[in-house]
């Protein structure tokens with residue numbers, strides 16, 4: 001679709017408010033033979049129900065649940081069709097209804113969207129969203145083939161069987177059009193690996209210099225290993241509820257003021273040009289000089305229409321005037337360094353073509369204007385795909401509840417996962433965090449959700 | 457009569473925690489359907505694309521990969537030949553391909569811009585300078601022409617490739 005009709009851009013609304021009351025995670029590992037998928041889901045659910053200071057006992061909570069949403073990216077990886085039924089049984093939620101959601105990398109975000117729709121419509125009042133991925137049944141090379149089956153198998157997958165290559169193609173074009181220094185991309189990887197050092201859940205923490213990133217082995221030109229997301233095993237849980245239930249469960253629920261989705265073609269190749277869809281703080285004037293130089297059209301090869309669409313709907317739904325002013329923290333789907341810069345533009349942190357400034361200015365860092373991926377993101381902490389979009393919102397929930405330290409700084413939590421809290425640990429709790437945003441993203445931008453959470 | 461125990465065990469990869477090897481050996485019979493015309497066309501050195509003929513449809517762009525139906529009016533489109541010369545729109549050299557890749561690591565992948573075609577077809581560059589897996593030679597804007605794997609076609613998109621003009 002390249003021309004919108006009046007119904008296409010309708011701003012979604014919830015018929016009643018939707019709240020997030022609790023979150024739980026596992027740690028994330030490349031291989032996790034000690035625990036099967038069912039066990040990981042119980043572990044994340046128990047953390048959500050037992051460690052978030054809920055006002056009711058777990059057994060009381062269990063009797064409040066009336067609908068469940070499950071989130072797993074690929075049956076290929078888990079090698080178990082209808083895995084949701086197995087997990088649902090294992091968690092003891094039969095015979096309550098459930099639904100399993102699948103939208104590639106954005107599965108977690110879409111699962112939360114499905115739970116929010118259930119609560120907002122009155123269909124349900126207390127909905128656990130349970131996501132996981134088990135990516136250790138196959139070798140990394142086979143895993144990359146599985147992931148590349150989420151490109152077009154008829155016309156694309158054979159070309160590398162490697163998603164990083166499809167992002168690398170966008171990266172080369174983006175750099176050609178926008179002249180982004182290689183170092184700017186590397187800084188994103190440095191930042192997220194570094195923040196992962198302060199997370200007991202993280203799989204790939206590290207203190208790297210820009211040179212380390214640039215001199216690292218190349219996966220697909222220009223992207224190096226350290227600029228690509230990890231492949232993880234792990235789970236994440238978020239409890240979504242209506243107002244009455246939320247305040248029964250906690251004195252500090254967080255409001256999910258918006259969560260909206262957009263899409264674009266699975267094949268990057270097929271993206272026809274169209275006028276730029278403007279966010280509330282942009283105007284025609286913003287892009288008066290955009291189509292000069294090498295930039296011929298939009299969204300072209302380097303912008304995600306799906307992200308722009310999701311942000312357009314969510315910002316209008318939540319009354320966001322300018323994301324840089326209105327958000328206190330952000331979690332992006334940093335599958336690759338390049339996709340992060342593209343996303344900065346799609347969600348309006350900088351105008352198209354100027355995404356680099358969001359990193360170069362320092363805005364994206366802790367204590368910057370809009371700290372981004374303090375969780376360590378997909379590059380540093382985890383990408384257990386079905387859990388990822390949920391993990392992002394769990395981290396934002398704890399930030400807004402001022403509970404980040406509780407879930408990251410306690411040495412016992414590090415010991416739980418067989419780790420030692422680093423000697424140079426620092427708190428990444430954002431002071432007075434009131435409103436956060438998370439972007440869940442699939443394919444080369446095939447599905448994207450934009451979620452906005454704020455202090456109730 | 458007692459039924460014998462099965463004689464094909466799952467190999468033990470790790471004893472504790474227990475991890476076993478679960479083999480997979482079957483094939484899929486994949487139907488290209490209407491898009492098969494494109495793959496058969498490659499054997500005749502033709503790049504077959506599609507275009508909408510519906511007079512009421514605002515869109516008249518040429519699609520490659522082809523679609524049998526127009527995404528804007530859902531009517532059948534007509535098959536047309538796309539140009540066999542174009543320009544590299546973007547490129548990458550895949551150093552660490554996934555398991556099923558039929559070409560060597562170090563193969564340059566390209567997206568090709570063809571006049572009159574509204575998409576940027578993903579393909580590969582068959583000729584690259586330098587040593588195996590060495591320095592990448594593709595360049596954005598480089599003019600290229602199509603070459604076709606007609607001798608022993610793989611019946612995949614890999615049967616189409618490009619070389620510098």
Ligand SMILES: [Zn+2]
Nearest residue numbers: 508513526529
């Ligand atoms: Zn048409």
